[in-house]
Amino acid sequence: MKPIDKHKLKAAAIQSANGNSHANGNSYGIPAPQPDADAIAEAVKAHIAADKEKPNPFPIAALPKWLQPCINHWHLVYRRPKDFHGTSILAAASAAIGNSFHVEYITGSTQPLSGWFVIVGPPSSAKSPIMRTCMKPLFEMEKTFRQDLDDQLSQWELDKAAASQRKLKEPPKPQL
Numbered sequence: 001m002k003p004i005d006k007h008k009l010k011a012a013a014i015q016s017a018n019g020n021s022h023a024n025g026n027s028y029g030i031p032a033p034q035p036d037a038d039a040i041a042e043a044v045k046a047h048i049a050a051d052k053e054k055p056n057p058f059p060i061a062a063l064p065k066w067l068q069p070c071i072n073h074w075h076l077v078y079r080r081p082k083d084f085h086g087t088s089i090l091a092a093a094s095a096a097i098g099n100s101f102h103v104e105y106i107t108g109s110t111q112p113l114s115g116w117f118v119i120v121g122p123p124s125s126a127k128s129p130i131m132r133t134c135m136k137p138l139f140e141m142e143k144t145f146r147q148d149l150d151d152q153l154s155q156w157e158l159d160k161a162a163a164s165q166r167k168l169k170e171p172p173k174p175q176l
Contacts, residue, residue, distance in 0.1 A: 058083035080126050084119055088134035091117040095138055149176050 060068055060082055071085045094115035102110040119127045152174035159171045 058086045084130045087117050087119050088131045090115060092134045092138055
């Protein structure tokens with residue numbers, strides 16, 4: 001690569017500022033070549049086709065050792081990409097963590113450890129069933145928590161009525 005000649009660069013900047021450069025070319029009046037749309041389209045298509053041939057495996061080795069056989073087993077049994085299962089598990093883990101943990105990346109500024117995940121695949125490639133399977137333990141836990149909350153709310157209503165009759169302080173309302 002040739003070094004930049006500062007004098008030529010300065011002269012070009014002065015010409016440009018004075019309006020001496022041409023709109024469709026350079027300062028010497030030579031017109032700039034127009035791009036060929038068909039050639040650009042063919043180059044993009046060739047790049048996409050070459051990119052499709054490159055393997056982009058899911059980084060299963062980044063997951064805990066005890067989880068890797070589970071994903072490999074699901075892949076062998078259901079014949080679906082490993083990334084469908086791995087991404088679904090990561091989404092379930094992110095949902096389970098929720099706002100429980102935060103990361104401080106600048107002193108005093110924190111962000112929750114939330115992950116956003118998308119599974120891309122053709123229609124009817126079992127994306128939703130795999131996601132439901134991985135989220136099922138969370139759905140069952142939430143169902144149990146909601147039943148417990150309903151029981152606590154019923155007891156709270158009784159305690160609240162008793163407190164109002166005795167002119168006592170109302171008990172705190174249970175939270176999910």
